[in-house]
Amino acid sequence: MTGDIPVDSRAQRLVRVRRFVRTRRGGVATGLVVALLAGGVGTWATDTWPFDGRDRYCWGAWQEDSGPGILGDEGFEGDDDRSRTSTGSAPTSREPRGQCRLSVSSSDTYQGDKDQQDTTVTVKYGPAPESAGRRVTWLGGYLGDRAMPLPDGLPGVADGNHGLLVLPERCDTRDGRPTAVTLDASEGAEADDVLPAVPMLGGSQDVARLLVAAANKGMEAAGCADGEPLRVSGPLPTLPEREESFPSGAICRIPGLDIESDLGKEMAMRLNYQVGAVNDDLQSCSARIGRSLRLGERADQPLFDAVMVREPRISALLDGATGTKAPGKGWRGTGTFASDYGIVRAGCAGRPTSFLLLGASTGTTSDYFATFTNAVARRLGCAPVAPAADAEGGRR
Amino acid sequence: MSDDKSTIGEGNSMSGEGTSMSDEDKGTVTPTEPEGAASPGRADKPADKAADKPLGVLAAAIAAAPPPWWHWRRLGRLARARWTPVVGAAVAGVLLGGAGVAWQAEAGPFHEERACWGALGEDDVADLFHGKRDIESSEVGVSRDSIASDGPSGLCELKSPRGMRVRAQLHRLDDRFGGDRDKWADEYLSARMVPLGGGLLGMVSDTRAWLAIPEGCVGRPGERDGPLVIDMDAGWTTYDDDVDTDERARLARTVVKLVNGYMADQGCDSPIGDPTDRLAEPARFIDEKRDAICGIKGLALPGKGVGGRYDRPLVTKNTKDTPVRTCDRDVLFGHPSLRLMTVEDPRLAVLYKGLSFDGGSEVTAVGDTKKESRGRGFLREDTGLYQASCQTGEVTFLIRADDDGHAAEIRRLLPRYVALEAERVGCGPLRLRMPS
Numbered sequence: 001m002t003g004d005i006p007v008d009s010r011a012q013r014l015v016r017v018r019r020f021v022r023t024r025r026g027g028v029a030t031g032l033v034v035a036l037l038a039g040g041v042g043t044w045a046t047d048t049w050p051f052d053g054r055d056r057y058c059w060g061a062w063q064e065d066s067g068p069g070i071l072g073d074e075g076f077e078g079d080d081d082r083s084r085t086s087t088g089s090a091p092t093s094r095e096p097r098g099q100c101r102l103s104v105s106s107s108d109t110y111q112g113d114k115d116q117q118d119t120t121v122t123v124k125y126g127p128a129p130e131s132a133g134r135r136v137t138w139l140g141g142y143l144g145d146r147a148m149p150l151p152d153g154l155p156g157v158a159d160g161n162h163g164l165l166v167l168p169e170r171c172d173t174r175d176g177r178p179t180a181v182t183l184d185a186s187e188g189a190e191a192d193d194v195l196p197a198v199p200m201l202g203g204s205q206d207v208a209r210l211l212v213a214a215a216n217k218g219m220e221a222a223g224c225a226d227g228e229p230l231r232v233s234g235p236l237p238t239l240p241e242r243e244e245s246f247p248s249g250a251i252c253r254i255p256g257l258d259i260e261s262d263l264g265k266e267m268a269m270r271l272n273y274q275v276g277a278v279n280d281d282l283q284s285c286s287a288r289i290g291r292s293l294r295l296g297e298r299a300d301q302p303l304f305d306a307v308m309v310r311e312p313r314i315s316a317l318l319d320g321a322t323g324t325k326a327p328g329k330g331w332r333g334t335g336t337f338a339s340d341y342g343i344v345r346a347g348c349a350g351r352p353t354s355f356l357l358l359g360a361s362t363g364t365t366s367d368y369f370a371t372f373t374n375a376v377a378r379r380l381g382c383a384p385v386a387p388a389a390d391a392e393g394g395r396r
Numbered sequence: 397m398s399d400d401k402s403t404i405g406e407g408n409s410m411s412g413e414g415t416s417m418s419d420e421d422k423g424t425v426t427p428t429e430p431e432g433a434a435s436p437g438r439a440d441k442p443a444d445k446a447a448d449k450p451l452g453v454l455a456a457a458i459a460a461a462p463p464p465w466w467h468w469r470r471l472g473r474l475a476r477a478r479w480t481p482v483v484g485a486a487v488a489g490v491l492l493g494g495a496g497v498a499w500q501a502e503a504g505p506f507h508e509e510r511a512c513w514g515a516l517g518e519d520d521v522a523d524l525f526h527g528k529r530d531i532e533s534s535e536v537g538v539s540r541d542s543i544a545s546d547g548p549s550g551l552c553e554l555k556s557p558r559g560m561r562v563r564a565q566l567h568r569l570d571d572r573f574g575g576d577r578d579k580w581a582d583e584y585l586s587a588r589m590v591p592l593g594g595g596l597l598g599m600v601s602d603t604r605a606w607l608a609i610p611e612g613c614v615g616r617p618g619e620r621d622g623p624l625v626i627d628m629d630a631g632w633t634t635y636d637d638d639v640d641t642d643e644r645a646r647l648a649r650t651v652v653k654l655v656n657g658y659m660a661d662q663g664c665d666s667p668i669g670d671p672t673d674r675l676a677e678p679a680r681f682i683d684e685k686r687d688a689i690c691g692i693k694g695l696a697l698p699g700k701g702v703g704g705r706y707d708r709p710l711v712t713k714n715t716k717d718t719p720v721r722t723c724d725r726d727v728l729f730g731h732p733s734l735r736l737m738t739v740e741d742p743r744l745a746v747l748y749k750g751l752s753f754d755g756g757s758e759v760t761a762v763g764d765t766k767k768e769s770r771g772r773g774f775l776r777e778d779t780g781l782y783q784a785s786c787q788t789g790e791v792t793f794l795i796r797a798d799d800d801g802h803a804a805e806i807r808r809l810l811p812r813y814v815a816l817e818a819e820r821v822g823c824g825p826l827r828l829r830m831p832s
Contacts, residue, residue: 011478018481041496067665151612152594152669205612205666234668235612235659237595240742240789249768253787278788280716379787379822 058100059090061217069202077117078108093223097126118188119199125218127177132321136341140358144305145286152233155313158207161185165211166313171224178316181215208232245272252285254375281311304359306372310351330387337361348382512552515657524650563629569622574751583730587710591718593674602643603630605651613664626654639678676715681708690723719744734797738817742789752783757831777803780810786823
C-alpha cells in the first residue's frame, strides 16, 4: 500500500489549495492571477503592450518602431554598433523655443571596408529667423527644389530629408509672428565618398509624420495645444515630374524662361531643372548645373531657385521681411534684391503673393526671376509684378 | 459515495417537487422504491398534494431515482471530485486560449464577413445599402498580369435582393485610345461629378465614383500609363441635373474605404479621411446665353448657336481642385451628343496623350517653332483636340460629338474654346492655327 501515500498527500495538497483560495488573502491572490491572465490575453489579442520598453526620442515626440523608417530597424544601415540617441530641450510656455537632435549610427564591415552611418535629424521649434535675409533663405530652402505641400491643408512642406510646418495661430509669438517646426537631416561624410551621402529617413511621408509628431509634442510642451492634435491625413502628393536633365527650350515649363542660350555649350549640356509643386498656393522651379565627376565636382552647382508662395500661414512667415519699397524700378509690390536672395510681395488675385529668389539677384538671374514672376502671376490670373518685357506679360 | 447520495436526497426535496409537476403530466415514470423513502420530507408541507396517494408515490420515486448523467445534481457531485479542479482549469484554459486565438485570427464567432478585397466590413456595406444587411458580394481578387503589363486589376459586385447593384473595379486607366476608350470618360468625367477634393484625384456623383490610388503610396505610373483607379458603378438614373447628395455621400465614403483598403494591402498606413463634408453642391443646367456657350464668356457661334431649344448644357461645378471641366449636352444613357471638356489635371490629361498623336488634320499654335511647340492637336469631323504643355503640366482641350453632324461647329468652336479655357487654367496666351 505504498502507492496510497502520494495519492493522499496530493489530495491534502489540493485541500490546502482550496482552503487557501477561500481565505481573504487567498481570494485576493487568486483574483490577481486571473486579472493578470486576462490582461495578458487582452494585450496579446489587441497587439498592445503597456511595458514594451520602446525608447522615446526628442521630447518624447518620437517612439521607437512607431512607423517612420528612421525610428525602426530599417533606420540602421549597418549591422554593427547600432545606436540611436537624442539630445535637446523641449519648448516651454515661458520660452517657446526648442530643439532636438536625433543621432542614428551604425557600421558595417564588408570585405575589410568599414561603412559608417552617422545620420543626424535636427528638429527646431520656434519663430522664423529675425533678419529678413536669413528668413528668406531659410524659408526658400524648405519650399524650393523637391518639396511638396503636406496633404489635406496642413500648412507645410516636406521632401525626403527636410520639412517645415507652420503651427496654428494660437501658437504665434506675442508680437504676432507664427511659430514653425522644421526638420533637417544630414549624413556624415566619409573620406572615400564619391558623392555626398544622403540621409534615409524613410521617404517624404515619414518626414511629414516626424514633423507632425514633433509639432504636436512641441505645442503640448509650449502650452498651445488644444486637444486636437494635428495629423497627416492621406499620402503626400508626389512631384509632377522627375528632374529634367536634358532640357530644350524653356525650363520648368515657364514660357520664356530660356537659360540654355545664355550658357556656354559645355554648361548648357549640364543644365538640369526640377519642377516642384505647381498649384494655387505654391510653385517652385530649381535650376542647376549638374556636377561633373570628370572635374571632381561632388555636388550640383545651383543656378537659382525661384519660388511662389501664397499659402496664408506659410506666407505669414514672411510678414515684415519685404520692407516698404518696391525692390526695383518697374516692380509692383514691396521687396528687396540682395546679393544672395530676392523677395517681392504683391497682391495677386485677391491674396498677398510672395516670390522668392535664392541665388544672386543680379544680371541674368534677375531677368530669369522677372520672367518667372510674371509667368506665374499670369497663371494665377493677375497683373504683372515684374517690369514686363512685352505686352503679353511674358518674355516670349 | 453513499455519503454523497444521502446529502443530495435530503437537501433537494424542495426542487424535487418542482420537477415532479411536469413529470406528472407525462405519466411515464413508475415508482421503483417504497413510498416511505421520500414521504418524511413531504409530510410537513400542508399545501402539498401528498394527500393524493398515487402522486405522492410518483414524486417519491422521482426524488429517489438516479438522475441522468447530465443532471445538475450529478454534475454537482462531479465538482466535488478530487481531480475536478484540474480538469476544470484545463477546460477553462483551453476555452480561453481558443477564444483568444479565434479573436486574434478573426475566426469563428469573431469572424467578420468582409467584401470587396477585404476593404469593406459588414457595417460599410450596410452603410452603402441604406442599412440593409442581406447584401450578396462576389469578387475577382486583385491580381496582376505580368505579361500584358496592364497593372493590377480586380472586380467586386455587391447585390441587394431588392435589385440594387453596385460594381467596383480596380484598374489602370487606358491612355491608348483617348479617355480610357471614351466610355469611361463619358461616364466618369461627366458634368454630374464633383471632385472629392483635398488634393485627391477623384470624383463622385450619385451613380458613379472614382478615385486614383495616391501616388504617394503606389508610386507614379510610368510616363505613358494612366493612373491606377478604383471606380464604382451604381447603375443608372434618369439623366437630368438632379443629383441625390445622400447617395453621392454614400458612394464617396465607400470609394475612399476601398482605396484605403488597397493602400493598407500595399503597406501604406496613411488612410484618406472622409471626404463627404467638402463635396460641392451638384451642378445644375445653365441657361445658356448666345455669347456664352457652356457658360464660357466670349464663346459664341454665328447663327442659332449650338444644339436645339431643349438641350440645355450641364457644366461641371466650378470648384477649386476639379481635375476636369466638362460641358455636356443632350446626354442619353451617359453618352453626351456633344461635349466640350478641359482636362486640367496632368495625371488625367495623359489619357489623351495617345489620341493627340492620332490622325486628322494637324492643329498647331501661334508661336510654335521647329525647336519648341506649345503642344499637339488635330481636327476631325467628330473631334477637335489640343494637348498643351502648361506650367501645371499637360492640359487637354477636347470637343467631341457622337456623330459627324457637328463638324462645322467643332471647327468654329475649337480655337476660341482653347483660347478662353487656356486663359482660365493659367496657360494663356494660346492661339491655335487651324488647318485649312
